[in-house]
Amino acid sequence: MVQQVTPGMAPDNPAQPPETAPILLITRQAEQGARFAEACTARIGPIETILAPVLDIVPRKAEIMLEGVRGLIFSSANGVRAFVAACDRRDLPAWCVGTRTAGLAQASGLAVRAAAGDAASLVALLRAAAPPTPLLHLRGAHAAADMAAQLTAAGLPTRAVIVYDQLARPLTAAARATLEGARPVIAPVFSPRSAALLADAAAGAAAPLYVAAISPAAAREWRSRRPQDTIRVAARPDADAMHDTVTDIHGAITAP
Numbered sequence: 001m002v003q004q005v006t007p008g009m010a011p012d013n014p015a016q017p018p019e020t021a022p023i024l025l026i027t028r029q030a031e032q033g034a035r036f037a038e039a040c041t042a043r044i045g046p047i048e049t050i051l052a053p054v055l056d057i058v059p060r061k062a063e064i065m066l067e068g069v070r071g072l073i074f075s076s077a078n079g080v081r082a083f084v085a086a087c088d089r090r091d092l093p094a095w096c097v098g099t100r101t102a103g104l105a106q107a108s109g110l111a112v113r114a115a116a117g118d119a120a121s122l123v124a125l126l127r128a129a130a131p132p133t134p135l136l137h138l139r140g141a142h143a144a145a146d147m148a149a150q151l152t153a154a155g156l157p158t159r160a161v162i163v164y165d166q167l168a169r170p171l172t173a174a175a176r177a178t179l180e181g182a183r184p185v186i187a188p189v190f191s192p193r194s195a196a197l198l199a200d201a202a203a204g205a206a207a208p209l210y211v212a213a214i215s216p217a218a219a220r221e222w223r224s225r226r227p228q229d230t231i232r233v234a235a236r237p238d239a240d241a242m243h244d245t246v247t248d249i250h251g252a253i254t255a256p
Contacts (some may be wrong), residue, residue, distance in 0.1 A: 022047065022184040022210075022253045024246070025175060027054040027198050036188070039243050044250045052175035054197040056167045059085065060141070064161055066092070070132035072110070073158065075119055075147060077101045079138040080165035084108045093131065097122045098238055118215060118237035119143075123150050133157045141165045143193050144217050148212060171201045179205040184253050188212040188242055192221045199225035210253065212245040 024040060024047050026033040033051045041047060057078050064087050075097045081104070090109035096102035102114035113129070115122035126135070135158040136222050137148045148160040153235075171179075177183055185207045189195035195218040202209060209229040214221035215237050222231055232249060234241035 018252075020183065022186050022250060023178050023181075023207075024049045025178055025185050025187045026051050027175075027187070027194055028190055029053050029055065029057055036239060036242070039239070040246050043243055043247045047250070050172075050174050050178050052172040054169060054171065054194050054201070056107060056169050057140075058160055058165045058167055060164055062161050062163045064136075064163070066136070069134060069136045071095060073126070073134045073135055073137040073147065073151075074101050075121070075122060075137065075143070077104050078164050080104045080108065083138050087165070095122065095126055095129075095131070095135070096223070100239070108117070116236065116238075119145050119147055121237075123147060123154075126156060127154050130156065134159065136161060138163045139237060140195050157214055158240075168197055171198075176201075179207050181207050184208045184210060186210050186212065186213075186246055186249050186253070188213045188246055189218050189222065190242070192217045195219070195221040196225065197219060200223075202226065211250045212242055212249055214242055 026037050026049065028036060030053060033053060037049045037051065054249040059082050066089060069092060072092050072094045074094055077100060081102060094105040094110040095110045096105055096112050096114045097119065098117035099114050102112040106112045112130050113125065115125045133156050135151065135156060137158055137160040139160055141162050141164060148158040179202050187198060187209055189198060189211060195213060199222045211222050211229055211231040213222060213231055213233045216233055219233050232245050234245045
């Protein structure tokens, strides 16, 4: 169970002095953040956890035109949710960024192929498979790369439709208090945009920050704003690798 504690209180871990016990600051959306926190707690034991999303995912009223389309591309689970809510068709193959997105698409009735968890691996999978085209990428308003342009340039005609927005939201009071404190903060970041938003919000932070970045792109966004912080990049762009990275950081902070 996630241990959410008022900032300043120590977690239930008598071996760790209260003034040096790390805090886990999770800025994913509520459901995803809680799930990630539970998994981290299962690995490292009780830890004070602050859930403070920096983005709101807001569906966009988009016209999804499927005439002539031979396949769908989903670079996030949010794209799957938006498509399922807006369209009844399930007869097109779905090319998905990773296993979680593929699982959601498959549960909706789509036939899926999954890449290794990031946009680069999804582009590589599509180029190797050379499926019938044109393809349709259902994506958010903010993306690290223009996947449709990359695939079209590689000979796989693809167009994109924006089906949701990722709207920035201010940090909670608890998160701000955590960043202004003295205890070390472990901050997992799951996209370049969320990394940029949290790093900007932490501009005047007093707390020592230890960042677990899901990708080199997310790490670059953080370093461009706060090069003084300790940053570790996950071995793979997926939740399990991020759990490993948070565990490693926690171990380094709490080692005798």
